[in-house]
Amino acid sequence: MNAPVYNFAYLDEQTKRMIRRAILKAIAIPGYQVPFASREMPMPYGWGTGGVQVTAAILGPADVLKVIDQGSDDTTNAISIRKFFARTAGVATTTATADATVIQTRHRIPEAPLHGGQVLVYQVPIPEPLRFLEPRETETRRMHALGEYGLMHVKLYEDIARFGHIATSYAYPVKVNARYVMDPSPTPKFDNPKMDNCPALQLFGAGREKRIYAIPPYTSVVSLDFEDHPFTRYRFDAPCALCGADDSYLDEIVTDDQGSRMFVCSDTDYCENRQAQGHRGSESAAPHKERPHG
Amino acid sequence: MADSKIAVQDNDQPLLLADGLGKSYGRLSACRDVSFALYPGEVLAIVGESGSGKSTLLQLLSAQLSPSAGKVSYRMRDGVMRDLAALGEAERRFLLRTDWGYVHQDPVLGLRMAVSAGANVGERLMAVGWNHYGRIRDTATSWLERVEIDVGRIDDAPRTYSGGMRQRLQIARNLVTEPRLVFMDEPTGGLDVSVQARLLDLMRNLVSELGLAAIVVTHDLAVARLLSHRVMVMKGGRVIETGLTDQVLDDPREPYTQLLVSSILPA
């Protein structure tokens, strides 16, 4: 092959150092949004340039990278990012949650429990949980500084007043380490409890908004709620049609133009592992065939 | 013990003290040398023509503007008199949304127009840690009743409210934490006369029922007469006359006040 056009993991060392400093600060102040000088990346913002920059700054040659998009390793977005790092950093990639050292994700936390030594990197579109009700940046920053979070409950109050229950089901606000209120990025609230006391390091990168924040391993993460409307997880009340799992987060898939639908695990790696172990759902009477991974 | 006779909420002690208060913008002195004491339960009206420094003074008194000269002290709920300039930002903001209220002339500045009336009233409660939806809603409901807003409108945003309803909602939103002092800047400004009358009536009842102290800025002497115990007349940034409301309005000493009372000066 030709001489490498890019530095290791694309970004130059100065930029990576700057991002690492922001990451270290974010780890030191769990849940606090640290500004950083976000760089242009060779992909559109919607593709998670914040997450990509964080991943680029922490990858080492020995790392094993997994990239998921809505739980799947096989969307265009996930494949592109995986290929990007395979090419620019030459790191090994995997789809197996347990084998990865770095997992970049959009919209999901894997079903398989994360372990110590792993880093979960979230792609974040809007890092500011208070923005919904307070568009002024100067004011939201002051609210964070002073721990004034009444407004977050105003949002939950509105949900209950309108729908009879807390209808927020994505980007459900959490309080980190009993101090900062944080937007967990648009993961389903089903995943919120996995953030709490997690052995893995969780890093959040917002490219367009130029913010990095973090949850260090084994940090308390509490979903906001009311005493009389406690936080609840939500999943479709069905087993996975492919692996029969009744505890995983499900995607609804329309199977024909008659409106037939089925529910399958959103986490494809989890689902395939279960099928490989012999678990079956209603749609998988036939023996499971291994899918090739890209 | 002699000390135990000094009650924490002693009504003989001033609630708020202004001492030599002034604010300059470059060479313009918007407000200067204002000193007075406000006692618990007392309603003070600040009157004067447009540009006389009323709003500037109100912002100084409510710690939203820092003075160029003098100071404001306030008796906190623990009975200790504190210099407002010495409060930390967190303490100051806490005071503003618990023990104080601030009613703006323009309700858009005092309300969240996009969230429901119930949440507007409940926000201060949630800000001080109320965490039970049912109790927050019940309290909001009873406050809407108190300010004569149809409780059937509790889930509507104030965007859909009339001017008078918005102003009553703003009052409910402020009073829900049972403040001891409410600042009002032209609270009836911009409303129809009949709507003004109803609002004034409501404010007068609430103030007396709750034993609130209030500082009301108005260019409308009828508002001062209906609401206040005492009046301060401002001109060119200075207080030129002060006294009991009836005395000042019925028997003004200063020629300027006489003109104001006889409605010769434009308000």
Ligand SMILES: Nc1ncnc2c1ncn2[C@@H]1O[C@H](COP(=O)(O)OP(=O)(O)O)[C@@H](O)[C@H]1O
């Ligand atoms: N931020 C400011 N910068 C400069 N001048 C100001 C400012 N605010 C008020 N003033 C001036 O101070 C004077 C008093 O204004 P204000 O307190 O608003 O009077 P009032 O409320 O009685 O109408 C006016 O001459 C006004 O133009």
Ligand SMILES: [Mg+2]
């Ligand atoms: Mg004014």
